[in-house]
Amino acid sequence: MPSSPSIERRRRWLSILAKAPGARLASLWQALGPTPAYLVLRRPEIGLVMVQGRISGTGAPFCAGEMTVTRAAVRLDSGEMGFGYVRGRDARHAEIVAAIDALGQRPEWDEKLEAAIVTPLAHEAEARHRLIAARAAATRVDFFTVAREAGA
Amino acid sequence: MYVAVKGGETAIAHSLDLVADKRRGDRDVPELSLDQIDQQLGLAVDRVMTEGSCYDRTLAALAIKQARGDLIEAIFLLRAYRTTLPRFGASEPLDTTRMVAERRISSTFKDVPGGQVLGPTYDYTHRLLDFSLAAAGERAEAPIAPADATHALPRVGDILQRDGLLEPPPSRNHGEARDLTRDPLVLPASRPLRLQNLARGDEGFLLALGYSTQRGYGNNHPFVGEIRYGHVPVSFVPEELGFAIEIGEIDVTECDMVNQFAGSHDVPPQFTRGYGLAFGHAERKAMAMALVDRALRAEELGEAVTSPAQDEEFVLAHSDNVEASGFVQHLKLPHYVDFQSELVVVRALRAEVEKRLEQAALAQAAE
Numbered sequence: 001m002p003s004s005p006s007i008e009r010r011r012r013w014l015s016i017l018a019k020a021p022g023a024r025l026a027s028l029w030q031a032l033g034p035t036p037a038y039l040v041l042r043r044p045e046i047g048l049v050m051v052q053g054r055i056s057g058t059g060a061p062f063c064a065g066e067m068t069v070t071r072a073a074v075r076l077d078s079g080e081m082g083f084g085y086v087r088g089r090d091a092r093h094a095e096i097v098a099a100i101d102a103l104g105q106r107p108e109w110d111e112k113l114e115a116a117i118v119t120p121l122a123h124e125a126e127a128r129h130r131l132i133a134a135r136a137a138a139t140r141v142d143f144f145t146v147a148r149e150a151g152a
Numbered sequence: 153m154y155v156a157v158k159g160g161e162t163a164i165a166h167s168l169d170l171v172a173d174k175r176r177g178d179r180d181v182p183e184l185s186l187d188q189i190d191q192q193l194g195l196a197v198d199r200v201m202t203e204g205s206c207y208d209r210t211l212a213a214l215a216i217k218q219a220r221g222d223l224i225e226a227i228f229l230l231r232a233y234r235t236t237l238p239r240f241g242a243s244e245p246l247d248t249t250r251m252v253a254e255r256r257i258s259s260t261f262k263d264v265p266g267g268q269v270l271g272p273t274y275d276y277t278h279r280l281l282d283f284s285l286a287a288a289g290e291r292a293e294a295p296i297a298p299a300d301a302t303h304a305l306p307r308v309g310d311i312l313q314r315d316g317l318l319e320p321p322p323s324r325n326h327g328e329a330r331d332l333t334r335d336p337l338v339l340p341a342s343r344p345l346r347l348q349n350l351a352r353g354d355e356g357f358l359l360a361l362g363y364s365t366q367r368g369y370g371n372n373h374p375f376v377g378e379i380r381y382g383h384v385p386v387s388f389v390p391e392e393l394g395f396a397i398e399i400g401e402i403d404v405t406e407c408d409m410v411n412q413f414a415g416s417h418d419v420p421p422q423f424t425r426g427y428g429l430a431f432g433h434a435e436r437k438a439m440a441m442a443l444v445d446r447a448l449r450a451e452e453l454g455e456a457v458t459s460p461a462q463d464e465e466f467v468l469a470h471s472d473n474v475e476a477s478g479f480v481q482h483l484k485l486p487h488y489v490d491f492q493s494e495l496v497v498v499r500a501l502r503a504e505v506e507k508r509l510e511q512a513a514l515a516q517a518a519e
Contacts, residue, residue: 059321087400
């Protein structure tokens, strides 16, 4: 058995890769240079995931509506299998995520992928969130309640 | 009753060509791209995703373009498309407390922890037409201020709940929610099923019903406990992996409405809640949904059911604009046979009445 990263690590990678813009991930993957060939076990397939919400945000779950999702599965010649699940209908995105998931289970690729793809994407996602929060923060408001003065 | 008709293929084909021609409009005007619709008509995209019950900005933009901006037609197109796709499963319930919020306001607490963040809102505009938009030109980027994006926003509901002043929401331990698109709706419906129905429901219908409660038809004294809009990750457990991963981020709007409740024999007076959740930025929809959700709890809370917004069967059966529009618009299809049979009946009835009147006139003349 090839040594595999812990579930926690795999979960982190898959989440960061899925949330990254597909085109950005593709360009980082391209820039990596030659990568081992893989067999596509499941060609990218478009489907739906029912998004659940919670009553008042924290209570019992209910079905809020569906979202499109694309999934793919690959296997390296050395046997590692990788899976990609991404929001939307970008087939290439799902396949690259699956390939990186498989390749990341190989010790000689693990660090390289972390440094070249996962870490940069994580930083970019943080930067996107920081910008959203910074723009929102500029609209923070202090309302004053206009109270009657005593005796008025 | 509608009886199928045959024929008209050529005319129908030409009508479709004419639709395509009208859709394109004046060829001297540049054609709209889906990116333009997504980016510049984003709130239309949000509504189509919410009521089409399918989060996919590009598909919603395509539907809007194809429907020439008729949003209910676009919603129909998106609903039809989703039936062609397999279902991979259900997500883990969204954790909106972790939202990267663009907007969060409360009208119950001025000094709500995390602050009042207006975000992009029309609330404080003067509703004057901005003629500068009629001309193309570069627009300035929005200003920024220091912020902490990693900080979770405390919920207004949790603050009131701590003191027992606000009812807690129904327990989390319900497993996966039942799904209207899988099982037919049976009345009385559970609150999760009602919420799914309302989430897909027509904004205009829910807005009118919510408004009717404010005007006294089932009033429940609402306050906006909190509205937030922003980005949340969606977690999903792929069967091959067996553990949850985040498969993407979506934008949602949620409204936690706080309502008066006089209390009952067993329960001391406390505030109750109604909840609304919509894809994208859709506050009017989320608020209307929350008002109607609360109104539909009348029976559960021992209130008299006297008004349309409190009538579960009335609300849930008429909220869906795809069904409603289909049934109303089918009246345009040929009903020739149906109408012919009614014509025969009406002619016969008229003949009978005329005969009777004639006989009565004759009898009167004879007297």
